[in-house]
Structures are given as structure tokens and as C-alpha cells.
Amino acid sequence: MDRAPNRALVAWMQEAGYSSADLAEEVNRAVGELTGRPGGLDDSSIRGWRSGRVKCPKSAQLAALELISGRTAAALGFVRRSRPAPHQEPPVKRRAFLSSAALAAAAVGPPPTVAPRRVGMADVARIQQRFADVIASDHRHGGQLGIERHAAALADDALTLLDSGSATQRVRASMYGSAVSFRSSAMWAAIDGRRFADARNHMRVAQELAELSGDSTIKFRIWSHAGTMYRHMGRPAEAAAANDVARGLSLCRKDPVFASLGLARHGAIHAATGDRQAARRAFGQAEEVLRRADPGEPRPVWLNAFYDVSEIDSLALSAHLSLGDWARAEAHGHRCLAGLRPYMARSRAIATARLARAQLEQREAETAVSTAMLVPAAAGAGHPRVARMLGRFTDRLGEIAPPGGCADAWRSHRERMAERGVR
Structure with missing residues (x-):
């Protein structure tokens, strides 16, 4: 069977200076950051992509490659694997269809031989993989209305799937966790795009779902996002109160990475109030705490994808700009871009x-x-x-x-x- 080489991928690899072995190593690392499990690619895997023998990598590998390259799958010469038709319909249409089907079923009664659908962890895994795609889009583009709407629709998809059958308490909590992850990403996209009214609406839904999930990491994300939202709105008192809720969660005492992020974002809030010393102290503490973190500790996709010393420098850059400390801001800017x-x-x-x-x-x-x-x-x-x-x-x-x-x-x-x- 004839196959054409993937010239777009080959051209990008040459432009970026990647050998097949180098790219395999980089994608494996990014897959690990996105999923918590390192990828299993080697140079022969990349050669399969280059030759056209593999038409499209697996979903996690593709998301990682898009993150690394900053390009879409299509721009890299890949055609995404098709999904089942129901997932391609607009969410509102799909929910209307399901509601109609449910009413019809109630009228005639279910066939006695049909067992109810069982929602399991495999369904959770499929939903969570789509979250990696949302994170990849956010890092490429950020703030886009399309990202916000896509994330909100995926949150609705997760809830619709949960309503389609029976599930154990573990599966139910995990699916609520997936739904709130999507909704919090919609909240962040709205904040990043300065659509603050929409962000607050997403926040209210996310907070409700977070309680159903029982997931403290996603509760941290929502309240930490809320602190950032209020800071961008010019309301530092509310920003500090929201960020204090995030920092008060028990996981900040257990995991230095969460504690560090809470401190760094509080540094930016201190700057918004004009407190120069408190801001500098918070950023210093954030770096010190981060150095104590175990890099092998499993953490959420959204956190692994962005938080490190360069994010502390990014927040410090913003903070010192607002304080008018131009030289210190420039120093943090150079460090941020380098990292x-x-x-x-x-x-x-x-x-x-x-x-x-x-x-x-x-x-x-x-x-x-x-x-x-x-x-x-x-x-x-x-x-x-x-x-x-x-x-x-x-x-x-x-x-x-x-x-x-x-x-x-x-x-x-x-x-x-x-x-x-x-x-």
C-alpha cells in the first residue's frame, strides 16, 4: 500500500532542530506531564509518523506534540481520528435528543430484555483525555471564546454521560471531577479573555460540581482562579479572600507545589494593593517552597502543564510592573522567557x-x-x-x-x- 511521507512534520522537525530520538524523548516527557504516565515512544515511532505509516498519533501523544510545537494537528500533517457521530453534534442538540428519547422511553416503558447502561472508569478515562486537548489549546491560544465554549460543552457532555446509566460512587465522583475540570477551564478562558461576567457564571457552576466531586485539587483551582479574576477586575480585597480559601485547603500543607502556587498568586495580589515588601516576600517564599517539592509526586494535568519557576517569574514580572519597579520587572521577564x-x-x-x-x-x-x-x-x-x-x-x-x-x-x-x- 502506497503512503506519502508527512512533509509538514518533517519540515517542522527540521525547522525546530529535532531528530527522531530527540522528539520521542520530548513527547514522552510532555505526555507524562499531561497524563501522569510517561509516554512509550522511541525514534522508530517518530519515523512512523514521518513516513506516513502512522496517519495520526494516539490522543495523548498528539496533544503533547501540539503543546511542544505550538501547531495544530492539521498543520503538522495529521488527520485526527474520527469520533462517533453523537459526540460531534452540538451539545444543546444532543441533550434535546436525549431528553426526547427519555420521554419516549417513559411513555412505552423500557424493553424488559435491555439492561441499563453501566458508566465505568473507561468512560472517565475517555473524558479526561479530552481535557488534555483543552489544556493544549489554552497554552497555544488562551482567552478565546471558542476554548471557553468548547470546555463548557465538554463539562455538559460529562454530566450527560453520567445521567445515561448507573455508576459506582467512585465513578460518579470521578465524572463530576472531570466535569468541574472542564468548567474551571472555561472559567479560566473567560478570565484570560477579560469576559469577567461569564467567568463568574462558570465559577458558580464549577463550585457546585466541585462539592459533588470531593476533589480538593479542583477546589484549589477554582478558588485560585477566582483570586486571579478579582485581581484583574481591580478588586484586591476579594482576590485575597478567594486566594486564602485556596491556600487554606489541606493539600497546600501536604504538597509544596500547591502551596507555592498559592504564595506566588498572593504575591501578585499584594502588589495590586501597593505592598512592595509583602509581594517580594511572597515570591521568595514561593520559590523556596517549590524547591522542596517531589517532582515524582502525581499531580493534575492542568498543574503539571504550566507551574514551575517560570510561572513565578511571570507573576513577579506582572507584580513589579504594577508597582513601578521597572528594573526588577525586567529581570523577572528575562528569567521567565528563558524558562x-x-x-x-x-x-x-x-x-x-x-x-x-x-x-x-x-x-x-x-x-x-x-x-x-x-x-x-x-x-x-x-x-x-x-x-x-x-x-x-x-x-x-x-x-x-x-x-x-x-x-x-x-x-x-x-x-x-x-x-x-x-x-
């Missing part, structure tokens, strides 16, 4: 825009413009926070830099971006 994982396209764009602002405020206009030009056009077009940052950068450049030179270069760059759909 970000390759797939974190959204985080890299945000950190780059913030770094440019820190340099500009130190009257290093030419350096700042060179840095700002590194922000990808797609991020400026598709991410509300990045677009807002670049707008502020443009305004401040006009106030600080003299006409001509780098100011004109930046204006021309912005015009070219606008022609490509970037505002």
Missing part, C-alpha cells in the same frame, strides 16, 4: 509584551521596540490581554520616545500588523 516551555505560546506573548513595557519605562526605547516586535502577530490579534498591552505600549512610546527612529519603526510595524488583522 518557558516551548509549547507555552500564550504565556510567551504575554511575558514579551510585559518585558517590552518594563524596558520602555527605563527609557530604553530602542530595546523595548525590538522586544515588542517579537510578539507574534497572531497573539496580538487573538488575545485580548496582549492586544491591550501593546496598545498601552504604543501610547507610552509616543509619550517617551522622540519622533522618528524607533517610534516610526514601531508605528510601521503596527500598520503591517493591522493589515494582517491585528488591532
